Amino acid sequence: MNIGKFNKIIPKICNKNTSSNPKDWSENNPTQGHCAVVSLLAQEIFGGDIVRVSLLGTPYKKMRSHYFNIINGKEHDFTSSQFKENPYFNLIRQNKTRDKILSLADTKRRYTLLKTRFMKY
Numbered sequence: 001m002n003i004g005k006f007n008k009i010i011p012k013i014c015n016k017n018t019s020s021n022p023k024d025w026s027e028n029n030p031t032q033g034h035c036a037v038v039s040l041l042a043q044e045i046f047g048g049d050i051v052r053v054s055l056l057g058t059p060y061k062k063m064r065s066h067y068f069n070i071i072n073g074k075e076h077d078f079t080s081s082q083f084k085e086n087p088y089f090n091l092i093r094q095n096k097t098r099d100k101i102l103s104l105a106d107t108k109r110r111y112t113l114l115k116t117r118f119m120k121y
Contacts, residue, residue, distance in 0.1 A: 001045055003046065003076060006042065006045065006046075006078070007076075007078055009118065009121055010031065010034075010038055010078050010079070011030040011031055011081070012030075012121065013114060013117040013118055013121055014030045014031055014034045014038075014114070015030070017110075017113060018034060018037060018110045018114045019032055019033030019034055019110070020033040020034070020036065020037075020106070020107070020110065021033035021063070029081070029082055030081075031078070031079035031080075031081050032082045033063075033082075034079050034082075034114070035065075035066050035067040035068065035079045035082075036101055036107055036110075036111075037107065037110045037111040037114045038067075038078045038079050038114070039067040039069050039078070039079075039101075040098060040102070040111050041111070041115055041118060042069045042071070042076065042078055043069060043098065044115075046069070046071045047071065048069050048070050048071035048072065049069065049070045049095050050067055050068075050069060050095065050097075050101065051067065051068055051069070051070055051093045051095055052065055052066070052067050052094050052095075052096045053065065053066050053091040053092065053093055053094070054091065054092070055091075058091070060083065066079075067096070067101070
């Protein structure tokens with residue numbers, strides 16, 4: 001698996017059931033609400049770090065936070081298509097562990113479902 005192929009598969013396997021915000025999810029914006037679970041899946045496959053930023057004080061404050069990956073020293077945001085512009089350019093970044101992200105039951109449920117879809121794809 002390479003990063004380009006991974007990036008093409010992600011929008012195809014995301015849906016309302018794997019979104020943290022199902023009421024705002026749509027087929028026109030398939031990665032809406034998927035940053036945490038997609039970042040977990042990317043880290044499992046490619047390694048690297050998961051980074052979180054708070055979106056409070058930005059036009060995207062309703063989303064509360066955003067996750068993306070650092071793989072081999074390069075930033076990869078597999079769910080950036082949900083934004084019109086990069087929302088975290090000047091925001092404080094925090095590395096987060098898998099255990100911390102998966103400590104939320106709903107995130108764990110959504111991650112398991114997304115991973116199952118990815119493996120079947």
